[in-house]
Amino acid sequence: MTNAWDEVRTAIDDGDAAAVAKLVIGFDEARRLEVARELPGHLPEARRAGRLKEEERERERRARWAVLVERAEREGRSVYALAELHDHPAAEPADGWMEPMRVAGAGTIAGAAAVAAWLNRRDFERGFEPLEIDDVPLILRVVAARPAAWQRDLAVRLAQRLRGSRPVADRRVRLPLALLRATGAEPPEHDPLTLAWAAATAAGELPDDPLLPVMVPRLFSAEGAGRLLRSDEGWAEALTALAADGRVERERVLAGCRGRFLRGGQAADQRFFVRLHELLDPAPEETAPHLRDYLALLASAPANVADLALRQVRRSGPVPPAEAGEAVEGLLFRPEGRLVRAGLAWLDRLLKGPAADVDAYAPALAAALVCESGEARERAVKLAVKHAGRFGPLGAETIRDAVATLPAHQGVRLAAVFGGEAASEPEPVPFVPAPLPHVPEPVPMPAARAPEALARLRLREFDWLSSEMWLDGFVRLAARPDGRERAALAGALAPLAARCDDDRYGWRPWWRTAEWAAAMARELTDPGAELRAPVEWRATVEERVPEMTHGPAGKIMPLARFAEVYRAQVEGRLPPYLLATPTRANGVLDADALVQRLEGYERDGAEALPLDLRQALLRLGRTVPAEVAARAARLTGETGRKVARWLTGRPAEPRTVLCWGTHEGDTRITSEFVSGPEYQEVLGDLLVFRFHDESCKMLLAVLAGHRELAAARSAYALKSFWPLEKPKAEDLQLLATAEGPGGPGLALVLAHFLLAGPSGGAVGPFLRLAATGGLPGEETGVQLGDLLKRGGDSPSAVIAALKAAAEQGAHRQVWQVMAGLLPACLPGPGERATSAHTRLMTFAADVAEWADARGAVAVVAETAGRRRVTELVRQARRLHHRLTGTSGELRGQGAGEPAAGPS
Structure with missing residues (x-):
């Protein structure tokens, strides 16, 4: 037994x-x-x-794979075409x-x-x-x-062991919840348990959940509950229905929402509680006893909470004057324009109230007079003038103290009613243009052309420079007829050759340049090793190269180049050197060097490798001295004549089109390229669409003479929240040192880093592009406007970055950016202007003076001609006058409003 x-x-x-x-x-x-x-x-x-x-x-x-490979070889098919490859037998x-x-x-x-x-x-x-x-x-x-007590003890202990947030399907979440429900044990007060309950319980399951009475109140205190529930609207509706049925206490839920608001937090994390409060829709008699709580939220709570609090305050009835004035003052210091406007409208109503209360609102009005928003300031001046006769001596003195802080044109109007001395117009500080910084030449490409140097190089996945040095050195040494040099190279690379055993010839594809280098070293030390490998195992060289659409182009193009050199080695047709090896460490190939290499090819009777030639043209620099062009014209071979045509009459550049979209809810920026047949032949399938993020550094090594193409393709994940490869500030510096005209792709990447301000890494590349003539100025402004609209960012950081660039000599190029930015971001018909628009217009007017800009901008002229004079309109008139020289009345200018002159 x-x-x-x-x-x-x-x-x-x-x-x-x-x-x-x-x-x-x-x-x-x-x-x-x-x-x-x-x-x-x-x-x-x-x-x-x-x-x-x-x-x-x-x-x-492995045994099954070998059988399938043998069958595929026998039938002359790819093993990946066999249906049996995808039939995986069930296994324990x-x-x-x-x-x-x-x-x-x-x-x-x-x-x-x-x-x-x-x-x-x-x-x-x-x-x-x-x-x-x-x-x-x-x-x-x-x-x-x-025993029942033992089960309850286990349920509580398992619940207390929960840590962090686990997937709802995790058994460590489901087991303690199931035990708590089954045993009736009191759930411990433990935030991870509350989050686990909220994540694992569907809204439809709440009415029948025995944990409901205990867990609902804990939602309002558990750290992370708002973040967890912010996208789950079903829970808010379910809790509202349960409160209506009396299953959960309505006042307790409302109190929980208020407590959550007062505790603070980001707007997104408060979204669920705001929605729940709105669905409960408390009556004025429910909110009136808690008026102080709602008033306290107006000054500093997130905007969505402040909006809710303001609605409740309006419904709750009269607010004591002292508290009303303090609440309005808090609203006027907020950055959101709609809340500032709401505060001013409230203040207007309060000032119309009993005369005894008016002085209590003077501090709030004084706060509005020093508001950052020019529009809010202007409205506050009008309110002060409108209600001037209702203020007592104390209130009038409070307003009078603000007169000197206002801009001169507003201070004069206020001083005429309240007294005081208005500030005078400040003397403009003359702008002294600085020369653009000197741009040094990119350093030469390092070389490794001795056997020992080649053996020391380590080929790493994201180090394109070492791969180029290795490939260049190998071809130069392996193609030499001197037997002693070849023997020295073979000896130096023997350890590398040992990594390529016979089994490697059957693997496909080869995803690392080190694999190709090992095969090249093996072929050098053991000539014919490739052809002697068993046929049933051996894949062709083409089969070992990954499909161009199966990975990033910056990774697969080098693999294809190594494969091309390896095949030429196996077939005994290695050229004496490669055409595409860069001459500069930034990946650029100088025109003089390419012509010199082609002259050597024609002298030695060598043939260019097709992919090597395409790579050379993609790296070719844009500076072509007349003497180099003349030498190119004397080349007689087909390859030489083709390169000569590119040097003297380069085909029209590919046109870039950026398309914003989403993939599984995540933002992606795809790029399309429109080009003629010459570029289509050279680019091939390098830039076809693929669901792969690109390393800008690796892609730029392939497209060093075409930075626009590299920038556009690497911007794919620029705004993604996923952990994908996206351009960094260092990549922007590399784009600035590369060559080729810029377009929407380069402008988008540059604009992205300008949003981060002077310390975001964009000012240096901006200056280099400006100095070398590669800055797509107006297009950068268009992309900046698009990003500002999409992201809701403040323009303050952009203005600071552009000002820093202007002060260092790029003032004319900064004006080009503003000329593209203003039409892209100013409000259209029916749209409300904000203080952000005013700041942009003010900065544009300053830059136009620095750059001595001329030529009307339609959107500026339209804004300048508006009848209602705001600070935005005032600055637009200043800019329009600078651009056109007009000093007469503009269309729609109100009587009594002086035409704006240069500041």
Whole structure:
């Protein structure tokens, strides 16, 4: 007769958790203790058995692969075309011992604390939770046989062990929740438990959830609850319905929302509680006792909370004058224009009230007079003048103190009513243009053209420079006819050659340049190794090159170049050197060097490798001295004549089109390129659309003479929230040192970093592009306007960055940016102007003076001609006068409003 442990161990080894549950439920106390003693010692053995099972499965997989490869070779097909390749036979999981062990421990270990520790052992953790394996129902069955108090203790202990946020399907979340519901245990006050309950409970399940009365109040105090629920509208509706039915206490929910608002937090994290409060729609008699709480939210709460609080204050009835004045003052210092306008409208109504209360509102009006927004300031001046006769001596003195702080044209109007001395117009500080900084030449490309230097190079995935140096050095040394030099190279590369064994020829594709370099070294040390590899294993060179659309172009283009050189080596047609090796460390190939290499090709009778020639043209620099063009014209070969045409009459540049879209809810910026047949031949499928993010650095190494193409394609994930490769400030510097005209792609990347202000890394590249004539100024302004609209960013940081560039000599180029930015971002018909628009117009007027700009801008002329004079209109008139020289009346200018002159 077998003992208890033998029976349980057999079921564990079979991966049968249900059998384990059935056994332990029927055991008496002695047999349970016997199993509990043996369980910890069985863990290493179970792991070892699982590892052996996985190794056996891998051997079977390799054998199956070999059979499929042999069949594909026999049928002359690709192995990837065989339907059987995708038929994976069902296999028992190698870690199937985990669930039986967990069930055994839950059913036999004596103490609740020990069971909780057992179930949370790291030995039972996987990288993911398989949907088809669920031991929670079995654990619930085996613990149901324990005493009720023991079960409640276990439920609480498991709940207290929750940490962080886990997926709702995680058994560490589902098990304690199920036990708490089943046992009626009091849930511990533990924020991770509250978050787990909210994440794992659907809105439709709330009415029947026994945890509802205890857990709902904790939602309002648990850290992270707002972030978790901010996109789940179903919960807000469900809780509102439950409050209407009396299942949850309505006043407690409203109090919880208020407490959450007063605690503070980001607007997104308050979104759920704002929506819940709005759905509950408290009556004025419900909110009136809490008026002070709502007033306290007006000054500093997130905008969505302040909006809600303002609505409640309006519905709650009269507000005592002192508190009303303080609340209005808080609104007037907020950055949101709509709340400032609401505060001014409220202040206007208050000032119309009883005369005895008017002086109480003078501090709020004084705050409005020093508001950052020119529009708000102007409205405050009108309010002060309108109600001047209602202020007493104390209130009038408060207003009078603000007169000197106002701009001269507003201070004069206020001083005429309240007295005081208005500030005089400040004398403009003359702008002294500085020369653009000197741009140094890019440093030469380093070389490794000795066997020992080549052997020391390490080929790394994201180091394009070492790959180029290695390929250049290998071709130059391997193509030399001197046997001693070839022997020296073979000796130096022998360790590298040893990495390419016969099995490697059957693998496909080769994703690392180091793999290709090892094969080249093997072919050098063991000529014919490629052709001697068994046919049934060997893949062709073409099959080992990844498809161009299967990865980033900046990664696959170098692999294709290595493959091209390797094939030429195997076929005995290596050229004496490569055409595309850069001459500059920024990846650019000087025209003089390319012509010199082609002259050598024609002298030696060498043929260019097709992909090498395409790469050379993509790296070709834009400076072509007349003497170099004349030498190119004397080339007689087909390759030489083609390069000569590019040097003397380069085809029209590809046109870039950027398209904003989303992928699984995440922002993506795709790029399309329109080009003629010459560029289509050279680019090939490099820039076809693919769902891959690009490293700007790697892509620019391929497109060093075409920075616009590299910038546009690498901008794919520029605004993504996913952990993808996206352009960095260092990449913008590389784009500035590359060559080629800029367009929407370069402008977008530059604009993105201008949004970060002077310290964002854009000012230096901006100055370099300006100095070298590569700055797409107006297009940068267009992209800036688009980004400001999409992201809702403040223009303050952009203005500071552009001002820094202007002060360092790029004032004319900054004006070009503003000429593109103003039409892209100024409000159109029916749209409301904000203080941000005023700041942009003011800065544009300043820059136009610095750059001595001329030529009307339509949107500026339209704004300048508006009848209602705001600070935005005033600055637009100043700018329009600068651009056109007009000094007469503008269309719609109100009587009595002086025409704006230069400041």
